[in-house]
Amino acid sequence: xxxxxxxxxxxxxxxxxxxxxxxxxxxxxxxxxxxxxxxxxxxxxxxxxxxxxxxxxxxxxxxxxxxxxxxxxxxxxxxxxxxxxxxxxxxxxxxxxxxxxxxxxxxxxxxxxxxxxxxxxxxxxxxxxxxxxxxxxxxxxxxxxxxxxxxxxxxxxxxxxxxxxxxxxxxxxxxxxxxxxxxxxxxxxxxxxxxxxxxxxxxxxxxxxxxxxxxxx
Amino acid sequence: xxxxxxxxxxxxxxxxxxxxxxxxxxxxxxxxxxxxxxxxxxxxxxxxxxxxxxxxxxxxxxxxxxxxxxxxxxxxxxxxxxxxxxxxxxxxxxxxxxxxxxxxxxxxxxxxxxxxxxxxxxxxxxxxxxxxxxxxxxxxxxxxxxxxxxxxxxxxxxxxxxxxxxxxxxxxxxxxxxxxxxxxxxxxxxxxxxxxxxxxxxxxxxxxxxxxxxxxx
DNA sequence: CCACCTTTGTGAAAGTATTCACAAACCAAC
DNA sequence: GTTGGTTTGTGAATACTTTCACAAAGGTGG
Ligand SMILES: NC(=O)c1ccc[n+]([C@@H]2O[C@H](COP(=O)([O-])OP(=O)(O)OC[C@H]3O[C@@H](n4cnc5c(N)ncnc54)[C@H](O)[C@@H]3O)[C@@H](O)[C@H]2O)c1
Ligand SMILES: NC(=O)c1ccc[n+]([C@@H]2O[C@H](COP(=O)([O-])OP(=O)(O)OC[C@H]3O[C@@H](n4cnc5c(N)ncnc54)[C@H](O)[C@@H]3O)[C@@H](O)[C@H]2O)c1
Numbered sequence: 491x492x493x494x495x496x497x498x499x500x501x502x503x504x505x506x507x508x509x510x511x512x513x514x515x516x517x518x519x520x521x522x523x524x525x526x527x528x529x530x531x532x533x534x535x536x537x538x539x540x541x542x543x544x545x546x547x548x549x550x551x552x553x554x555x556x557x558x559x560x561x562x563x564x565x566x567x568x569x570x571x572x573x574x575x576x577x578x579x580x581x582x583x584x585x586x587x588x589x590x591x592x593x594x595x596x597x598x599x600x601x602x603x604x605x606x607x608x609x610x611x612x613x614x615x616x617x618x619x620x621x622x623x624x625x626x627x628x629x630x631x632x633x634x635x636x637x638x639x640x641x642x643x644x645x646x647x648x649x650x651x652x653x654x655x656x657x658x659x660x661x662x663x664x665x666x667x668x669x670x671x672x673x674x675x676x677x678x679x680x681x682x683x684x685x686x687x688x689x690x691x692x693x694x695x696x697x698x699x700x701x702x703x704x705x706x707x
Numbered sequence: 708x709x710x711x712x713x714x715x716x717x718x719x720x721x722x723x724x725x726x727x728x729x730x731x732x733x734x735x736x737x738x739x740x741x742x743x744x745x746x747x748x749x750x751x752x753x754x755x756x757x758x759x760x761x762x763x764x765x766x767x768x769x770x771x772x773x774x775x776x777x778x779x780x781x782x783x784x785x786x787x788x789x790x791x792x793x794x795x796x797x798x799x800x801x802x803x804x805x806x807x808x809x810x811x812x813x814x815x816x817x818x819x820x821x822x823x824x825x826x827x828x829x830x831x832x833x834x835x836x837x838x839x840x841x842x843x844x845x846x847x848x849x850x851x852x853x854x855x856x857x858x859x860x861x862x863x864x865x866x867x868x869x870x871x872x873x874x875x876x877x878x879x880x881x882x883x884x885x886x887x888x889x890x891x892x893x894x895x896x897x898x899x900x901x902x903x904x905x906x907x908x909x910x911x912x913x914x915x916x917x918x919x920x921x922x923x924x
Numbered sequence: 925c926c927a928c929c930t931t932t933g934t935g936a937a938a939g940t941a942t943t944c945a946c947a948a949a950c951c952a953a954c
Numbered sequence: 955g956t957t958g959g960t961t962t963g964t965g966a967a968t969a970c971t972t973t974c975a976c977a978a979a980g981g982t983g984g
Contacts, residue, residue, distance in 0.1 A: 496971070497906070504905045508884070522931065529886055534931090535973055542933055550932040551980040567905050568912025575904075582806045586799040590900070592884070598904050637907055660914070661907035663900070667725070667809070669746055677910040679903045683807070683880070686896045687792075687815050688721040688784050689714070690854055690878035693894040695785025697877070713941070739961065751961090752943055759963055767962040768950035 499540045500567075505530040506537065507563040513556045522553035569597050576602040576635035576659065578650050579642035580610050580620050583665055587639060588616040601633045623650075627657045637661045644668045651678070716757045717784075722747040723754065724780040730773045739770035786814045793819040793852035793876065795867050796859035797827050797837050800882055804856060805833040818850045840867075844874045854878045861885045868895070 509529050513521055523537040530537070541547055541554075547562055548554045564570050575593070577584055580603050587593070588600060604623045605611060611622045621629055629635070638654035640647050640662060647666035654662055654676075661677040664670055667684050726746050730738055740754040747754070758764055758771075764779055765771045781787050792810070794801055797820050804810070805817060821840045822828060828839045838846055846852070855871035857864050857879060864883035871879055871893075878894040881887055884901050 498971075500906050500909050501902060503909075504902045505886070507905075524931085531886055533973070535975095536971095538931090538933060539972080546933065548932050549980065550978075551930050551982095553931065566909070566912075568908040568915075569905065573904075573908055573911070582803040583800075586803040587900075589799045592901065593904070596901050596904070597908070598901075636911060637904065660911050663903055663907060669722070669748055677907055679906055681898055681900060681903060683804075683898060684809065684813050684815075685718060685721045686880055686898060687790075687810070687813075687854065688724075688786065689717050689896055690880060690894055691785040691790055691814070692712075692717050692720075692783070694790070694853060694877050695783075698785075715941075741961085750943070752945095753941095755961090755963060756942080763963065765962050766950065767948070768952095768960050770961065 495543055499543060502530060502532055502536070502540055503563055503567060505532075506540075507560060507567065507569075510556050510560040510563065514560060518556050520549075520553040521556055521559075523548070526554070572597050572599050573637050574633060574635050575600045575637045575639060576604065576626075576630055576633070576654075577639040577641060578604045578623070578626075578654070579640065580605045580607075580615055581641060581643075584639075584641035585615055587641065588618060598637070600639075602629050602635060604629075623653075626653060630654075630657045630659060635659055637663065640664045640666055640670070642666060651676075712760055716760060719747060719749055719753070719757055720780055720784060722749075723757075724777060724784065724786075727773050727777040727780065731777060735773050737766075737770040738773055738776075740765070743771070789814050789816050790854050791850060791852050792817045792854045792856060793821065793843075793847055793850070793871075794856040794858060795821045795840070795843075795871070796857065797822045797824075797832055798858060798860075801856075801858035802832055804858065805835055815854070817856075819846050819852060821846075840870075843870055847871075847874045847876060852876055854880065857881045857883055857887070859883060868893075 506526055509526060510521070523534040527534045527537045538548075544562075544566055547559055575598050577587060577600055580588065584603070588603060593600065600618065603615060603618050603620050604626055605620050606623050610620045613620050636659065638651070638659040638661070640650050640654070642650050644666040647664065647668045648670055651662055651664065651670040651672050655672045659676065662670065662672065664678060664680045667682050670678055672678060723743055726743060727738070739751070741751040744751045744754045761779075761783055764776055792815050794804060794817055797805065801820070805820060810817065817835065820832060820835050820837050821843055822837050823840050827837045830837050853876065855868070855876040855878070857867050857871070859867050861883040864881065864885045865887055868879055868881065868887040868889050872889040876893065879887065879889065881895060881897045884899050887895055889895060
């Protein structure tokens with residue numbers, strides 16, 4: 491059980507958990523793989539296979555207990571605790587993230603924010619005081635920051651990510667449209683809005699090309 | 708040539724293009740698949756296979772012409788034109804996006820912003836006047852909005868997405884942590900920050916579990 | 925306790941994506 | 955022109971993911 495788990499499975503587990511929490515709020519007791527699949531955009535076989543990578547959690551004939559499967563998924567995903575998050579770059583997107591109340595509720599607590607801009611250092615943003623980047627190491631260690639968010643201009647993102655890794659942060663969420671190269675023991679995920687828009691652009695352009703060639707015939 | 712192209716290929720094409728533009732700025736003339744692969748986190752075979760899905764663009768023995776491959780990729784990705792974008796929900800993240808100057812530069816022009824909050828309607832945000840949601844249809848049609856961004860609270864995201872689809876928007880970028888179900892002829896991509904953080908949480912938790920079991924032995 | 929209905933868990937099959945490996949092409953230098 | 959070094963384009967091989975399909979398990983009602 492639980493060798494290498496594909497990324498796509500982990501993403502789906504998050505979606506299942508989200509649905510389970512919703513169902514929990516409506517006091518539902520059991521849910522079938524079929525129903526779980528429905529809203530997560532997966533198939534029922536996929537739900538069962540994803541879960542079977544970690545164990546057997548369902549009751550044949552009944553489905554999955556909403557409460558206990560929620561707990562199991564939270565355990566698997568590491569969401570039984572609150573993670574401490576540090577944010578670097580209190581600009582437009584960084585400020586939005588500091589004000590993103592859902593993060594707390596979901597187990598991600600932003601405990602520190604850093605910037606190099608003297609005008610921002612010392613100011614409170616959504617209740618958190620912005621620290622100078624030079625205090626990164628001290629504060630990350632004192633607060634026990636485990637996840638870093640990079641929200642700086644792309645030119646300095648790689649450098650910032652390296653510092654975060656060096657100082658012991660184990661995972662980074664990167665908003666800058668740049669590939670970070672950090673040590674393998676630091677996990678990185680990117681949120682790349684331009685990339686997503688370009689993906690949409692490709693689909694729109696392809697649809698138009700198809701339309702155009704159909705009209706030509 | 709060019710049947711169904713995997714999503715992973717399209718994402719990599721964007722990354723290749725990004726690198727090519729950087730190389731272009733340094734006046735480089737040719738680049739090999741090996742070098743292109745390097746920074747995009749791919750292999751050279753993958754670069755060549757991705758490109759070969761669309762045609763033959765390289766010169767054996769030399770590599771790819773930076774300028775002409777850039778143009779080709781822009782053509783493929785539909786980036787030879789500027790797309791008109793409409794944003795719904797001028798809150799924290801919506802405001803950050805309105806101020807994201809890079810989007811213009813990359814061919815995505817936010818031409819309209821909508822909200823339901825009377826306090827926001829009519830105000831200028833980064834040079835754009837916020838319109839009431841009730842004007843969605845009129846403005847989308849007048850301005851020719853082609854891509855919609857959903858930046859509303861999750862509870863209303865599905866409804867907003869449906870409206871966008873109904874008034875003729877062909878593609879949606881969704882920031883709300885909700886599955887949208889829209890007609891198949893509307894393309895959707897999601898930017899789901901909580902999902903990404905949960906992915907990191909899984910990796911951190913797994914690493915810890917491994918550590919713990921090693922120490923136990 | 926048995927017949928019947930439902931839904932899981934899982935090998936095996938099908939389908940996708942990535943990597944390998946090499947002939948064909950190009951360039952440069954002599 | 956021919957030799958040698960380089961790099962593409964691509965079929966074939968491998969690896970990975972998803973889907974299929976069904977036996978086994980649980981529940982219900984008689
Ligand atoms: N604005 C958006 O909506 C948006 C969306 C997605 C991605 N992004 C990306 O996020 C990043 C930030 O964008 P933004 O729009 O918030 O820009 P911004 O200019 O508003 O903010 C950048 C912040 O980073 C700070 N900074 C600069 N160098 C730093 C360093 N070395 N260490 C710490 N802080 C530093 C600046 O002082 C500033 O406060 C960019 O890479 C951008 O491409 C922005
Ligand atoms: N804040 C962040 O950094 C962040 C990051 C990622 C995702 N998100 C997601 O983005 C969405 C917005 O988050 P936010 O933090 O900006 O919230 P917010 O409350 O600051 O903004 C929401 C905005 O949407 C408007 N709105 C509400 N109902 C509307 C409707 N029916 N039509 C049009 N506009 C409507 C509100 O008036 C408000 O201006 C949420 O779904 C959130 O989960 C936020």
